Amino acid sequence: MGQGSNPIDPKGSVAEEQYGLILLSLGIMILVTVVVFVLYFYAIVKYRRKPGDNTIPKQVEGSHKLEIIWTVIPMILLFILAVPSVALTFSQDVDYSDDPEVIQVKATGHQFWWEFEYPDLGIYTAQDLVLPVNQRVQFELTSSDVIHSFWIPAMGGKMDTNPGMINKLYLDTPAEPGVLKGKCAEFCGESHALMDFKVIVLSEEDYNAWVEDMQTPANTTVSADVQSGEELFKQNCMSCHAIDAGSPGLGPNLKGFADREVVAGFLEMTDDNVYKWIRDPAYFKGDRVEMPGLFLEDEQYQDIAEYLKTLKLE
Amino acid sequence: MSQAAHLDKLPPEPEKATLEGRNKVLGFWLFLGGETVLFGTLFATFIALRNSVLDGPTGIELFSLSITAIATFILLTSSLTSVFAIQAMHHKNIKNMLTWLGVTVVLGLGFLVLEIYEFYEYVAHDGFGFTTSAFSSSFYALVGFHGAHVALGVLWISLLMLQIKKKGLTTVTAPKIYVASLYWHFIDVVWVFIFTIVYLMGKVG
Amino acid sequence: MAHSVKKYRGLMDWITTVDHKKIGILYFAAGGLFFVIGGIEALLIRLQLMFPKGTFDILDGQTYNEVMTMHGTTMIFLAAMPLVFGLMNAVVPLQIGARDVAFPFLNSLGFWTFFFGGVLLNISWFTGTVPDIGWTAYAPLSGQEFSGTGSDYYAIGLQIAGIGTLVGGINFLVTIINMRAPGMSFMRMPLFTWTSFITSGIILFAFPALAVGLIYISFDRLFDANFFVTATGGNAILWEHIFWIFGHPEVYILVLPAFGAISEILPTFARKRLFGYSSMVFATALIGFLSFMVWAHHMFTVGMGDIANALFGVATMLIAIPTGIKVFNWLFTIWGGKIQFTTAMLYATSFIPTFVMGGVTGVMLAIPPADFQFHDSYFVVAHFHYVIVGGIVLSLLAAAYYWWPKMFGRMLNETLGKWSFWLFFIGFHLTFFIQHFLGLWGMPRRVFTYLPNQGWDTANFVSSIGAFFMAAGVIVILINAIISIKGPKAPADPWDGRTLEWSIASPSPEYNFKQLPLVRGLDAFWLEKMDGKKEMTPAEPLGPIHMPSPSILPFFMSLGLFIAGFGFMYRGYEFESAFMNNLFGYNIIAIFGLAITLVCMFLRSVYDDHGYHIEVEELQKEG
Amino acid sequence: MEANQEQVQDRVKRGRIHEGPRNHIIAFGISIFLTLLAFMAVANSALDATFIKIFIVILAVFQAVIQLAFWMHMKDRGHFFQILFLATGAFVAITAFIMAVYWVWW
Known part of the structure; x- marks a missing residue:
């Protein structure tokens, strides 16, 4: 279960170290839970009141010995847990901003x-x-x-x-x-x-x-069939979306757009989905999406989509 | 029953004579505990945002030590006069009590006038309004909240003076006076931290 | 001295009552209502998430976020809190042998402000601008720029409800400190009273922080202040800190009375005194204290750095120690006892393993590096539902079944009770156990949908099925409550109880105790019964009993705040009519509302409440 | 209720309630003195800024304690819960303050 990638299928040292701690804590916690469950089920089975039994059980005030035991043992368990936790908290909080290897x-x-x-x-x-x-x-x-x-x-x-x-x-x-x-x-x-x-x-x-591909400027000559799309893109989209990797733009950078697996992070990369997405982003991601409606004709959206599909690397 | 005879029957600490009175005093103390957290959060916010002045003026440019000193002196004195009022109450001297309460109210009003003048100067001359910067928002929230407490205290004590005039000192009115004086001291204690943390520290930079 | 006093009937009686028992019932009714609303919201959430995106989408993103926000806010503030307060009102004064609470008037005020705050929040469903920012309302999402009027409903609704909670907390603190019966020393107080005491203390210190935070949000939104607005130098993290300085203690505000109720029910039905009473008291106090020092464990991924994370991580783990003490004390309370499985006891015993499962995942979440993976995933959702449903709701239900006879004078049906228990209990584990795994498989929380083929489909389906079981359980509980109106009359002491509330009639008379009882030790009533007596030894001769007058003022004070809330919320709103624009734009509505409240306060201060007396003859007539 | 009346009478006999204004005036004097000290420290530019800050906060805490003890009668008997709850409130307030100093910006 949990395909693709998830915390309990770690890849890379950081996730592996964290997974180690998860396993350690899970182990200790299962131990605690088992102890409680055993005591609990024994008690509720063994000490049921039989019908007609009106005796009063012994009124026990408490037991210092027991209370010390269940104060000290958790302390030891927590200590075992706390030491690697603190150690990893510190060792994983390192800043490699100035490391040329990173x-x-x-x-x-x-x-x-x-x-x-x-x-x-x-x-x-x-x-x-x-x-x-x-x-x-x-x-x-x-x-x-x-x-x-x-x-x-x-x-x-x-x-x-x-x-x-x-x-x-x-x-x-x-x-x-x-x-x-x-x-x-x-x-x-x-x-x-x-x-x-x-x-x-x-x-x-x-x-x-x-x-290297990303650093290469976009090809400025496009094939004839997508020229109208390119024109529309320049008029309507270029102010926010860059097609060169060298500048950020207000919206997502589109360099290598057609190579991506998905549109807008979650739609399958098909012609139809590209078209649908640029026609009405708010339909998919709500009114707070900053990409405005363009009020173009359907064919014009199709043209832009055609053009976008040519934005490949190499 | 004449007033004097009535007063003679009044127990020595009338604010604590009835269970209702003791409840009220204790409840108010607890409320002050909560107020401590309230002001603590306001102080914390001020400390967190004190350097976010944007283009607006900083504390060093704004604050005047002399105004703060006068305001502090006024509020400290009013705290003392409200203690005298409680002492007069314990001596069952209604006239003195009312006089001291009156002085407290007048001093409280003086403090308010000074604060309003100060805020007016900031807004009108220094361009330092509530929305100027995060620093200004947190400043007005903290100091303004304290000012609102003072204003409420002035109103409250005035109302209680009228009540005393009408109903006399009884086991019902005495706890109210006592509680109001607690409130007044508390405002004073909060001010001690305001002048220290907001004004003096702001002046140090 | 006999003072004639207006006595109201019907609806007016409920609106004007200052009787803590009736206020307890009001809290129960209002809390129950909001619990059902929050439950319907939960069902909508589970329906939406039953299938992956594209199969069965009943809610769009916006609506889901609204439902999810209101579910959390409603369940915490409008369902769990009032149910806890309802129990405290119904039980605490009786357990300490008091005739009344310290501030009956404030008690009523507390209820009505809570109620109007809750109503205000839920009116947002009808104005179409529902809070959509999560119950934590993180800035800047909750600011002007990123959310609509819904956030104002959140900030102002909770502000008003919060006033009520604070007032209620102070009332219980003073009641417990000042109004205990003769002989009822602190170390003889039943544990439910103890936990109510600590909880009230936490309320006193936690809610002011929330009040300030909510004021900031309102100021930012309505008056263009800059507290959390990043662009103008504000700090979004500041809100998280303020919210969690309140928010973490809030968990303990809810869970401690639940612990208290369990500590009453287990001894009663095991017929054995609570094991380790003094360590239970100590553990409660310690948990209350520690609750203020661990808030940042909700913020490990915020980026505070290793020192803060390590510090708060270890501090959080420490809470496991007093909690563990409690769990083992409960186990050894039933150990060697004579357990009778009534519905209340079923709920109470099932609480122990369920809560332990919620507790251990809490310790796992306290490990900062591991929390980097758990945080904001379904693992957290599973954890806090185990604590809040498995811990708090199970014990509230146990408590409801246990104290129902005392509150309403009627017995609940045991057969229906057991049905409700099994449906709810099985449904609960079905819903939430699997969510631990969803979290470990990488499913983030607060998502309105998820793409198929991530390995989450089956687990989500199972979880949704569980939710229907829980709903069925709640429906059975509601049926049981309704038919109990005609149910068998409750005897004074149906469970062979141990504490003072069982020594008086069910439902208890308005003055509670004809004569204040003399308390000779822990489990005061049990001690007398063991000595062969049928009732408590009185500590005073029979005399006239002073009662406070009912008052409509709390209702109007809260109504004033309610109106003022609307005034503030819509002051910048553009209405179609110029009249409305003026009314709100010039704050006329807001000032009108505040004026109502202030006038009511003035009236309360000026007109002394002399109350009235119940004379000895009347007391004797009632037997 | 009865017991409390007796306690009060008892305290009256021992002269605790009818204490004169002397204590309060002394408290006032100390307050004024501490305030002056704080203002003078700030006005004195020769001192180190950090030292001044710590110094004036200590003065403020000291002044607060004096006022609580004398003017709000915390030094008197029977103020256990008052001290407990005010101290806890102060504890939470200080926690919030520490939060603001260390963990809001980083």
Whole structure:
């Protein structure tokens, strides 16, 4: 159960360490629960009142010995739990911002999408977070509107993105290439549930190729069949959406848009879905989505969608 | 029953003579415990936001030590006069009690006038309104809340003076006076922290 | 001295009553009503989440968020709180052998402000602007820029309800400190009274923080202040701190009286005194104290840094120790007893393992690095429902079955009671146990839908089925309550009780005790019964009993606040008619409402309430 | 009720209730003195800012205690619950204050 990626199928050292603590605490807690359950079921079975039994049981005030036992044993158990907890709390709160070996990523939460900036590479992207295998990544987290929370369950715990503040979080990428889920975990408004992103983990070479592709400016000559779409895009969309990875834009950066697995974080990447999404974003993600209605003809939306589908890397 | 004979029958600490009176005094003390948290939260907010001045003026630019000093002196004195009122009550001297309460009310009004003048200056001359910055919001919330407490206290004590004039000092009215004086002292104690944390620390920077 | 006093009948009697027993019933009725509303909201949530996105979407994102917000807010503030207060009103004065509470008038005021606050919140359903910000109302989502009038309903509704709670808390503190019967020392107080005492103390210190926070939200929204507005230098995290400084103690406000009720019911039906009474008292006080030092464990992922996280993590774990003491004391109370499984006892015993399951996940959540994974996932949802439903609701139901005869003078049907228990209990575990796993499989909370094929579909379906079982259980409880109106009359002491409330008639007369009882030890009534006596030894001769007069003022004071609330909420709203715009824009409605409240306060201060006396002859006539 | 009356009578006999204004005037004097000290510390620019802040807060706490003890009669007997609840309130207030100093901005 729980396909894709989740906290109990950890990939990368951070999630593995956290999983270790989860298992340790779960073990101790199951032990406690079992002790209580055994005592409990024994008591409610053994000490039932028989019909007609009107005797008064012995009125026991208490027992210092027993009370000391169930004060001290929990203390010992908690101590066993607290030591690694505190140790890991400190060891996982390290800032690698100045470490040249570590990939730096600035992640910004927006209602309801994610923006990722690679400051060292001069790349902006949205919705797809691309990372190489076996790497440590230092995230700098913030938000442009309300509080969101940045969570890649398989790679490690979450951290809130607070407007006006910066949070630091480092995670280690898995050893194998693959696609992991990313989520917004803090309730952030109407379409909080749909604020997903993908973490695409690539091999070292693929990652380098991706970086190079991203850094290459977009091809300015487009094929004839999508020229009207390009024209419409320039008139209506360019003010917010960049198609080059070099600048952020108000809305999601669309470099490599057609390569993404999903539209708007959750819709399957089909022509129809692209068309439907740009025609009426509010239908999918509510009135708080900043992308305005464009009041175009249906065919014009189709044209823009056609054009967008050509935004591929390479 | 004449007033004097009535007073003779009044127990020595009339505010604690009946269960209702004791309940009222204790309940009010507990309420003050809650008020401590209320002001604590206001203080905490002020401390958290004191540096968020945006383009607005800072505490160093705004605050005047002399006005604060006068306000402090007035409020401290009024606290003393309200203690005298309670002592007069314990001596069953209604006339003195009313006089001291009157002085307390007048001093409270003086404090309010000074505060309103201060706020007016900030808004009119320094461009420091409630919505100027996070600092200004938290400043007005804290100091204004205290000012509202003073205003309420002035109204309350005035109303009680009228009641005493009408009903005399009884086991019903005495707890009210006692409780009002507790309230007044509490306001004074809060002010001690306001002038220290808001004004003096603001002046230090 | 006999003073003629107006006595009201019917509806007016309920609106003007200052009798703590009737106020207890009012709290029960209002809390029950809101509990049903919150329950319907819960069912809507589970219906929506029964299937993944695209299969059976009955709610859109906006509506779901409204339902989810109102479910949380209603259940915590408008259902659990008043039910706890209802029990405290019905039981505490009787348990300490008092004729009344310390402030009958304030008690009534507390109820009416709570009630009008709750009504105000729920009126939002009819104006179409429902709070949609989660019950925690995190800024800046709850600010002007990101949410509508619904957030004003939240801030002002809770503000008004909160005043009522604070007033109620002070009332119980003074009642317990000052009004105990002769011989009823603190260490002879029944545990329900003890927990009510500590809970009232926590209320006193927690609610002012919430009041300030809500004022800030209102100021930000209505008067353009900058407390939580990031763009103008405000700080969104500040709200989280203020909210949780209140919010964490709030959990203990609810759960401690639940512990208290369990500590009364187990000894009664096991016929054995509470094991380790003094350590139970000590543990209660310790939990109350610690509850103020752990709030930031709700904020581990906020980014406060390792020192704060470690500190609050360890402090949170410490709470497990006094809680553990309590659990084992309960176990050893029934150990060696003669357990009789009435409905109340079924609920009470089932509380122990259920609550332990909620408690251990609490310790797991206290580990900061692990919490990074758990936080805001369904694991948390499962945890706090185990604590709040499995801990608080189960014991409130136990308490309701236990004290129902004393409150209403009628017995509840035991067969229906057992049906309700099994439906509710099985439904509860079915709903929430599997949610632990949903959390571990990475499902975030507060999502209005989820995409298929993430491995969550079956678990969500099972969870929703459980919710229907719980609903069925609640329906049986309601039927049972309704038919109990015609049910068998309750004897004074139906359960062979141990504490003072069982020494007087059911329902108790308005003056509670004809003569104040002399208390000779813990479980005062049980001691007398063991000595072969049928009733308590009186501590005073029979005399006239002084009673407070009923008053309509609390009702109007709260009504004034209610009106003022609307005035403030809609002061910046653009109505279609100019008249309405003026009415609200110039704060006329707000001032009118506040004026009603102030005039009522003035009247209360100026006109002394002399009350009335019940004369000896009347007392003797009633037997 | 009876017992309390006796207690009061008892205290009257021992002269505790009819204490003169002397104590209160002394408390007032101390308050004024502490206030002056705080103002003077702030006016004196030669002192270190951190030192001044700590110093004036200590003065404020001291003054608050004096006023609570004398003017609000906390030093008298029978104020156990008053002290307990005010101290707890202060504890929570201080907690909130620490929160604001350390954990709001980082």
